[in-house]
Amino acid sequence: MKVPASTYRLQIRSSFTLFDAAETVPYLKSLGVDWVYLSPILTAERGSDHGYDVTDPSSVDPERGGPEGLLALSAAAREHGMGVLVDIVPNHVGVATPAQNPWWWSLLQEGRRSPYAEAFDVDWDFGAGRIRIPVLGSDDDLGLLEVADGELHYYGHRFPLAAGSCSDGDSPRAVHDRQHYELVSWRRADSELNYRRFFAVNTLAGLRVEDPWVFDQAHAEVKRWFDDGLVDGLRVDHPDGLADPAGYLRWLKDLSGGAYVLVEKILEPGEELPTEFACEGTTGYDALADLDRLLVDPAGEAALDALDAQLRSGEPADYAAMILGTKRAVADGMLRSEILRLARLVHFDARLSADLSVDVAADALAQVIAAFPVYRTYLPTGEEVLREACAAAARQRPDLAEVLDALLPLLLKPGTELGLRFQQTSGMVMAKGVEDTAFYRYTRLGTLTEVGADPSHFSLAPDEFHRRMAGRQKSMPLSMTTLTTHDTKRSEDTRARISVIAELPEWAATLDTLRGLAPVPDGPFETLLWQAVIGAWPASRERLQAYAEKAAREAANSTTWTDPDQKFESRVKSAVDAAFDDARVTTVIEDIVARTDAFAAANSLSLKLLQLTMPGVPDVYQGTEFWDRSLADPDNRRAVDFESRGASLAALDAGTIPADFRDEATKLLLTSRALRLRRDRPELFQGYRPVLASGAAADHLVAFDRGSDSNSTGSTPGALTLATRLPFGLERAGGWRDTVVELSTALRDELTGRTHGPGPVPVAEILQPYPVALLAPVNGDNA
Numbered sequence: 001m002k003v004p005a006s007t008y009r010l011q012i013r014s015s016f017t018l019f020d021a022a023e024t025v026p027y028l029k030s031l032g033v034d035w036v037y038l039s040p041i042l043t044a045e046r047g048s049d050h051g052y053d054v055t056d057p058s059s060v061d062p063e064r065g066g067p068e069g070l071l072a073l074s075a076a077a078r079e080h081g082m083g084v085l086v087d088i089v090p091n092h093v094g095v096a097t098p099a100q101n102p103w104w105w106s107l108l109q110e111g112r113r114s115p116y117a118e119a120f121d122v123d124w125d126f127g128a129g130r131i132r133i134p135v136l137g138s139d140d141d142l143g144l145l146e147v148a149d150g151e152l153h154y155y156g157h158r159f160p161l162a163a164g165s166c167s168d169g170d171s172p173r174a175v176h177d178r179q180h181y182e183l184v185s186w187r188r189a190d191s192e193l194n195y196r197r198f199f200a201v202n203t204l205a206g207l208r209v210e211d212p213w214v215f216d217q218a219h220a221e222v223k224r225w226f227d228d229g230l231v232d233g234l235r236v237d238h239p240d241g242l243a244d245p246a247g248y249l250r251w252l253k254d255l256s257g258g259a260y261v262l263v264e265k266i267l268e269p270g271e272e273l274p275t276e277f278a279c280e281g282t283t284g285y286d287a288l289a290d291l292d293r294l295l296v297d298p299a300g301e302a303a304l305d306a307l308d309a310q311l312r313s314g315e316p317a318d319y320a321a322m323i324l325g326t327k328r329a330v331a332d333g334m335l336r337s338e339i340l341r342l343a344r345l346v347h348f349d350a351r352l353s354a355d356l357s358v359d360v361a362a363d364a365l366a367q368v369i370a371a372f373p374v375y376r377t378y379l380p381t382g383e384e385v386l387r388e389a390c391a392a393a394a395r396q397r398p399d400l401a402e403v404l405d406a407l408l409p410l411l412l413k414p415g416t417e418l419g420l421r422f423q424q425t426s427g428m429v430m431a432k433g434v435e436d437t438a439f440y441r442y443t444r445l446g447t448l449t450e451v452g453a454d455p456s457h458f459s460l461a462p463d464e465f466h467r468r469m470a471g472r473q474k475s476m477p478l479s480m481t482t483l484t485t486h487d488t489k490r491s492e493d494t495r496a497r498i499s500v501i502a503e504l505p506e507w508a509a510t511l512d513t514l515r516g517l518a519p520v521p522d523g524p525f526e527t528l529l530w531q532a533v534i535g536a537w538p539a540s541r542e543r544l545q546a547y548a549e550k551a552a553r554e555a556a557n558s559t560t561w562t563d564p565d566q567k568f569e570s571r572v573k574s575a576v577d578a579a580f581d582d583a584r585v586t587t588v589i590e591d592i593v594a595r596t597d598a599f600a601a602a603n604s605l606s607l608k609l610l611q612l613t614m615p616g617v618p619d620v621y622q623g624t625e626f627w628d629r630s631l632a633d634p635d636n637r638r639a640v641d642f643e644s645r646g647a648s649l650a651a652l653d654a655g656t657i658p659a660d661f662r663d664e665a666t667k668l669l670l671t672s673r674a675l676r677l678r679r680d681r682p683e684l685f686q687g688y689r690p691v692l693a694s695g696a697a698a699d700h701l702v703a704f705d706r707g708s709d710s711n712s713t714g715s716t717p718g719a720l721t722l723a724t725r726l727p728f729g730l731e732r733a734g735g736w737r738d739t740v741v742e743l744s745t746a747l748r749d750e751l752t753g754r755t756h757g758p759g760p761v762p763v764a765e766i767l768q769p770y771p772v773a774l775l776a777p778v779n780g781d782n783a
Contacts, residue, residue: 007620053093055095070225090207111130330429346365482619496607
């Protein structure tokens with residue numbers, strides 16, 4: 001099996017095709033990248049900028065370059081000795097435009113008799129033999145249907161007609177009533193749909209890839225990539241939505257010839273990847289959470305909690321209670337259709353009392369899912385999690401205890417439809433209730449509310465970080481690490497600046513000033529908004545307005561997507577405008593940005609070097625070798641200027657090294673030197689050993705040696721990473737002073753070219769002019 005030393009994620013779309021990606025390969029090679037990592041490239045909804053709405057899994061998307069583009073990209077990678085990793089989406093397909101999806105079109109036209117009927121997850125009985133499509137403005141709009149060109153039309157929507165269902169003189173509504181589908185109001189989707197979706201996205205329909213023929217047809221093109229030697233590895237999107245993730249991964253390993261496979265699996269703190277998963281690891285959100293918390297000052301927690309309590313007019317937010325509530329609201333709201341489908345299975349189960357109504361079963365099931373501490377189980381793996389969730393639900397709702405006792409034995413049976421569907425559903429509720437709701441409500445420090453993290457865990461001590469990294473080296477050495485993705489709520493450099501807030505004693509006063517100048521009637525949202533503005537500054541008005549609207553609606557405290565509160569949203573818009581139009585607000589923002597600039601840059605560089613050199617396979621998200629202060633999607637999917645990056649890299653290689661570490665060329669220098677070292681000298685990254693400093697500021701240094709582990713003959717030195725932690729506090733305490741680190745041999749700094757050691761070396765000498773250093777034995781010295 002080929003394994004990447006590193007990857008570089010590219011977002012492939014019509015404005016940046018596979019041909020464009022092929023042209024970037026020489027730059028990526030020079031940067032030090034080992035494998036090119038592509039977003040989904042199968043044919044997707046026309047105009048899709050992300051590709052996760054695949055409409056035809058049998059072909060590479062023509063808008064993204066088609067098969068010729070993939071061939072060009074693969075050939076360029078091979079020419080430069082690089083591999084190719086591709087993101088695939090097995091859980092669902094795009095159905096926004098039925099005519100673009102042959103499988104879905106057939107299903108709508110032929111119903112249960114369609115050859116693709118078993119490919120989709122439809123509860124036909126609940127729909128009286130019809131699949132419900134929630135596209136109407138209201139059910140009264142059935143009178144607006146038209147029959148034209150042998151199809152049923154509703155404004156811009158087109159649907160097929162079943163054979164023999166339309167005769168001359170028939171009204172469009174009569175024709176509609178004879179179809180295998182029923183067009184209904186979009187507002188009925190929350191509770192009356194009868195097909196499995198991706199989360200609450202009506203235009204993404206779940207696929208049953210647990211059926212061998214569905215798997216084979218949905219992966220025929222993917223198989224061709226490996227048969228033709230075009231691709232070396234796969235990233236699997238949302239495996240938690242599948243009926244049998246472990247079985248799917250085994251099939252995928254066989255299909256790919258044992259290729260390198262990663263899964264987009266969100267691991268909650270303390271959770272481990274199931275051992276039965278045939279893959280090399282996750283896409284790295286677990287690593288991101290550890291790195292962020294390592295650079296957050298634990299001393300700042302009390303002040304931020306006090307501020308949070310003030311903004312909420314009482315106590316600081318109780319995160320556990322919050323997510324119990326948000327998950328329950330999601331289960332009772334936008335995902336009630338999925339909960340009711342489970343409840344119907346319970347209601348008709350002969351082993352339960354006939355007195356158990358669908359509503360009571362739904363109430364109990366929703367409570368169990370709300371109590372789940374992880375995304376899902378993989379029974380029998382996780383049985384204890386399910387038992388504890390049922391026990392917790394019973395404690396929360398004693399009135400449901402008897403029902404829950406009856407439900408538990410049914411839920412513990414993984415081979416039953418109920419057992420399978422329950423496992424698929426719990427992850428949906430977790431994602432929507434936590435990532436997409438609570439993370440916009442729990443606002444004391446934006447760094448902490450990132451995908452795959454528990455924001456109630458405020459910081460991570462260096463000794464615990466080292467323990468986790470040693471564990472990662474032992475059990476997940478091939479798992480991906482990351483700092484920014486197409487899904488992160490804030491990019492790495494945005495979070496790095498926000499993290500400084502935990503060290504700033506004046507943050508509460510700064511926020512109070514901003515709230516007075518540009519008030520929004522939602523205190524917790526105000527701190528989220530102003531942290532985002534400061535973290536992303538300078539940013540365009542359009543970017544910040546789009547983020548503010550999305551964040552407010554996701555939080556769903558003062559406005560929502562489905563029922564926007566125009567008065568509240570007007571206040572939010574005015575606050576963002578004030579950042580540009582009110583000189584007083586602009587001055588406050590620019591003052592705190594200037595105040596934190598050096599500390600934010602130090603955090604960014606420390607994060608980057610730690611991630612690029614820690615155990616695992618580091619990924620660089622497109623463009624983040626320069627400063628990238630993005631917010632949530634689509635802001636984090638903007639176009640990248642590769643030409644400027646290439647020119648800057650050439651200047652670095654010609655000897656033009658930045659003197660000021662706040663220059664974004666410093667980040668490019670660090671990224672290129674770390675990636676090149678990992679690619680060209682892999683022997684320097686075979687183990688993990690903490691390196692401890694001594695002296696007054698020892699706690700501000702995070703250092704580790706990636707050389708081989710100790711044995712009877714001692715340890716072999718490898719790449720040595722040194723990174724500054726909590727830079728504001730370091731400066732306030734007087735700098736490094738007498739802090740030293742012991743070097744066992746002479747080591748060369750890959751960033752400055754200077755040699756240090758052996759013996760005790762002042763940290764201030766090594767970390768100059770940059771707050772980080774990457775030391776490596778001179779070639780031959782580590783043999």
